[in-house]
Amino acid sequence: MPADGGPTRDRILDSFEKILVSGGTRSATIDAVAAEAAVSKGGLLYHFRSKDDLLDGMLARLAARGAEDVEKMRNAPGGPVDYYLETSIDSGSDFDRALIAAARVAYESEERATRALAALRDAWFLVLRDHLGDDSLARTIQLIGDGLYFDDTTGLTDKTSLSHVRNVLKRLGALDS
């Protein structure tokens, strides 16, 4: 029986994501992931046959969580735009961690990770466009979200960015509040 963090399989995926976020793909060796998950290398490889398989597992879980997030966004009390911008900054949630981990891998020219992120982005865009009824505005807001996300995950964070963006979007009448 595992010490904590639920079933071993999920604990391994959690550890994989954690290491990807904190140290990038080079740090995310099978050895390191196994150590973080408090399991042996052999134990890890029982659940995931290879490193490739580990990535597939991570991306599958991301896709499932992503579908939930899109629903939350569509029904957010403050409106989809504000929800989208808020969640473009890392709040430390499990979903944020999964997203950042996938981006790290995508940046290594991994097509599977890129496709997973692209699918999510498409879903977010549709919600923005349906809500705003304006393609250009929806696309621009998505780019701002991508920018916030990129800055945040590259360590270029500027905590005042979000209020500046809200300021500008008010002028455009793009915020619900």
Place this chain on the structure above:
Amino acid sequence: MPADGGPTRDRILDSFEKILVSGGTRSATIDAVAAEAAVSKGGLLYHFRSKDDLLDGMLARLAARGAEDVEKMRNAPGGPVDYYLETSIDSGSDFDRALIAAARVAYESEERATRALAALRDAWFLVLRDHLGDDSLARTIQLIGDGLYFDDTTGLTDKTSLSHVRNVLKRLGALDS
């Protein structure tokens, strides 16, 4: 005498950037860089004592080219905003390649690369702010640029994005033309 591409040292840096852009940090081994530069491993290590040293060389060259780019932006005929947005999309220039290469490394939690990118971003922001006289607008446009850049370098490219952004920035009176 080198076969082509100028002095060996620069040819090695070019090769390092090329491989980082096309395959990420995992592909950019000393072996691969040496092969791309048509030099032996030992030959490469004569010019750069270690892989760390190779990265330092790359970032130093980026900083020098960055200073030139900021001047170009300040004096761009169509205005700094349009110049900034245009150059946020990979045009295939040497500078773009250097920039994308640095971002790949920064995504591996490499502080040196992050610092180099942050310095450039700060310089670009000052040009935008001076030109627009509006902190919120300048910050927002910078985020849009970051978004364009992130999408482009992650393979999420949407070629219509730029015209959508121009459309929205016109409403805000942020474009010179």
Place this chain on the structure above:
DNA sequence: GTCTATATTCTGATAGAC
């Protein structure tokens, strides 16, 4: 300045005991 050969460490993966 550039090469080849070699040492060393790291990484992914397998085999088989428990």
Place this chain on the structure above:
DNA sequence: GTCTATCAGAATATAGAC
């Protein structure tokens, strides 16, 4: 399901010839 032991290949770096 989980462990230890082990291997094959890759990666960084050094030494010394040319």
